[in-house]
Amino acid sequence: PMPMMTDDGTMWEVVGGGDKGGILVRKGQGTDSEQCKERLSTGALVKQVDRAGDRIEYKLVKGAGPEVGWVSIKITGKDLLVETDKTGNEPDEPEFKGPRLVATSFEDWLPVPHPATDRCKKEWDKKSVPWQGMAMDHFMANYMNNKPGTRYGFKFPHTLEQLTSSEYGPAWMTKAFQASGVLSADNKITQIVSTKQLSGGGAADKALVVVKYAKPSKELHTHLFMKYPYPCEGPRRSDRVNSSVMLQQDCMEVDALRLLEASMPFRVTKYYFADISNETTNFIILTEFVHFGDPKKALKDFAPWEVEPPYEKFMDDEQWGDKAWEYYQEMTKACAKMAGWYKAGKFGDPEELRKYFPKQEANMGAAGISEKEFQAKIKHMDDFISNSAKVLFPPEVLTPAAMTELKRVLNVANTYTLEFHLYTMKYDADMSVMMHGNMNADNTFWTRDPDGKLHIGVLDWGGLGIKPFPGTLWWCDYASEFHFLEKHMDEMLELFCKTFEESGGPKSDFKFVKECFLISAINQCLGLMGAIPQIYRVVPKKVWPEVKDRHFPKLKDSFLTRMYVQGFVLIATMVHKWNLGKMLDDILKENNVKEKPLTKLD
Numbered sequence: 001p002m003p004m005m006t007d008d009g010t011m012w013e014v015v016g017g018g019d020k021g022g023i024l025v026r027k028g029q030g031t032d033s034e035q036c037k038e039r040l041s042t043g044a045l046v047k048q049v050d051r052a053g054d055r056i057e058y059k060l061v062k063g064a065g066p067e068v069g070w071v072s073i074k075i076t077g078k079d080l081l082v083e084t085d086k087t088g089n090e091p092d093e094p095e096f097k098g099p100r101l102v103a104t105s106f107e108d109w110l111p112v113p114h115p116a117t118d119r120c121k122k123e124w125d126k127k128s129v130p131w132q133g134m135a136m137d138h139f140m141a142n143y144m145n146n147k148p149g150t151r152y153g154f155k156f157p158h159t160l161e162q163l164t165s166s167e168y169g170p171a172w173m174t175k176a177f178q179a180s181g182v183l184s185a186d187n188k189i190t191q192i193v194s195t196k197q198l199s200g201g202g203a204a205d206k207a208l209v210v211v212k213y214a215k216p217s218k219e220l221h222t223h224l225f226m227k228y229p230y231p232c233e234g235p236r237r238s239d240r241v242n243s244s245v246m247l248q249q250d251c252m253e254v255d256a257l258r259l260l261e262a263s264m265p266f267r268v269t270k271y272y273f274a275d276i277s278n279e280t281t282n283f284i285i286l287t288e289f290v291h292f293g294d295p296k297k298a299l300k301d302f303a304p305w306e307v308e309p310p311y312e313k314f315m316d317d318e319q320w321g322d323k324a325w326e327y328y329q330e331m332t333k334a335c336a337k338m339a340g341w342y343k344a345g346k347f348g349d350p351e352e353l354r355k356y357f358p359k360q361e362a363n364m365g366a367a368g369i370s371e372k373e374f375q376a377k378i379k380h381m382d383d384f385i386s387n388s389a390k391v392l393f394p395p396e397v398l399t400p401a402a403m404t405e406l407k408r409v410l411n412v413a414n415t416y417t418l419e420f421h422l423y424t425m426k427y428d429a430d431m432s433v434m435m436h437g438n439m440n441a442d443n444t445f446w447t448r449d450p451d452g453k454l455h456i457g458v459l460d461w462g463g464l465g466i467k468p469f470p471g472t473l474w475w476c477d478y479a480s481e482f483h484f485l486e487k488h489m490d491e492m493l494e495l496f497c498k499t500f501e502e503s504g505g506p507k508s509d510f511k512f513v514k515e516c517f518l519i520s521a522i523n524q525c526l527g528l529m530g531a532i533p534q535i536y537r538v539v540p541k542k543v544w545p546e547v548k549d550r551h552f553p554k555l556k557d558s559f560l561t562r563m564y565v566q567g568f569v570l571i572a573t574m575v576h577k578w579n580l581g582k583m584l585d586d587i588l589k590e591n592n593v594k595e596k597p598l599t600k601l602d
Helices: 117-125 136-142 169-180 234-247 250-263 321-343 350-356 371-388 400-415 417-424 469-477 482-502 510-538 541-546 553-557 559-577 580-590
Strands: 004-006 011-014 045-052 055-062 068-072 081-083 189-198 205-213 223-228 271-276 283-288 432-435 444-448 454-458 465-468
Touching (some): 011 055, 250 271, 250 283, 321 469, 350 465, 371 400, 371 559, 400 510, 482 510, 482 559, 510 559, 553 559
Antiparallel strands (some): 004 045, 011 081, 045 055, 189 205, 205 223, 271 283, 432 465
8 A cells, every 4th residue: 555644734735637628536535435526726725634555635725627626746757747736826917907909009019020030040041850740650659758849959848838847848848949049048938837628620739838937028028829739549539530630730720930930921920939740740939929919809999909809710701791802801811912922032042841741732633532432422522412411501502403403512522633633733833832731811911000900910820831723712712601712713713813913922813712722612612522431420310411601610619520521512512503513524525634434323
């Protein structure tokens, strides 16, 4: 049996459980005793009552969770609680009064020259090793390890638990920020005041980290945004494998602001530190935290340079209504300006850029899914649209003729995958650009100047690369409403082409741009067919009769499910209303493509 001791009040701070909402609490000393319903929150302060080896009985002093219980101090060598001098009587961070202003003028919002210019140049001069790729077997053998990063050469935390542990903590953050050049040698981080897991998004875990500096200044943010990989255990395992092995895009986000913060033609968040290990795929990104405005506050009541509330994908009618075009204009111009600046050489040598931001090349091996797989997926899609989710689709999309044509369009796109891919790469030299690959509502932040003019700030750089802009532009607009695209798509594509040319790019063929934009939409629908099992996991087939509209809680609250379902609705409507089958047929005919047999369908 473990030795028991009664303590006179040693104080402990919870540093573990950051990615799980706190640490496990049990009602008894044994690890097999009854588990409490609540977890003890990360950052909580507790007073020790009794101790048995690495287990303590506690009384809650500050934080959330059970008032009393037993917890483990560490597990598998990782600290869950650490002794602290804190008493629980320390004053909380004062509540912020009044609007948080992100700037005081346009020159402050987007300064020229950018204050990160010298820092970015030093990062380029380092000639960091480009990403070398990751195989599944190597990933599975190494993902749990902490290895030095490829950008700064020392170990880094890749969970909230590790960040606040004695191994890392304020001392590591000081070292990291001095290495990245954002913190002077005579300054340091004295305390990690608090951490908070954030929700939203589908690519990685996110958190708010609040710190204190020995020498505070207006250039140093106390509230930082942390992005780090999902754990490879539990419900996020498949997402982690997809991100780290299938997509391998985290390296681009690590490098985006590290190298390009000072070059962007729009506002981005301030970079503090980012690194990744090619041995493990673990990474950490620390940037300025955006203080979004209160969603309950009317936009007319926002002060100049106050950031508007956070916006979401596939919620345009609810959050923007008839003002959506104002926002999409700014997103379109931002994308086009970045693309034009790339062509004008404002981001640097294209060959150097390709080392960190890969260029998509024509793939002569591009092929659709197999006949057997296509038959199974198209059958599931037909049933999903015609039966389970029919309440969400316009009636004219559900007619037998419309459904037959939708299946034919997807059959053509799948059968001629290589031919359509090569077609979209036709003007590669002119149209391959570097631009944000996902500039949607949830990857932006917004403010207005004293004249009411809207200004865009941009977040989330995962997958930043060099590829033809029409397809990339679809992924910046795929969350819009059909009625919006019906009214503004041509105007939006024309605005992109005009701004692209004005910003340094060549003149674009509008008809070709539009065709490639729409081909990307059809290709997305091909991919969505594989998401139907995931949809049913969130909203089971037997539950669908309860769904009356897209505001059904499980649809609205699950980001990925909302994306899958509304993607089907949008693209199926586009195919029917705009006769996109004829567009595909005409492209094949005009380019003298040899006819192939389509997959036989029931």
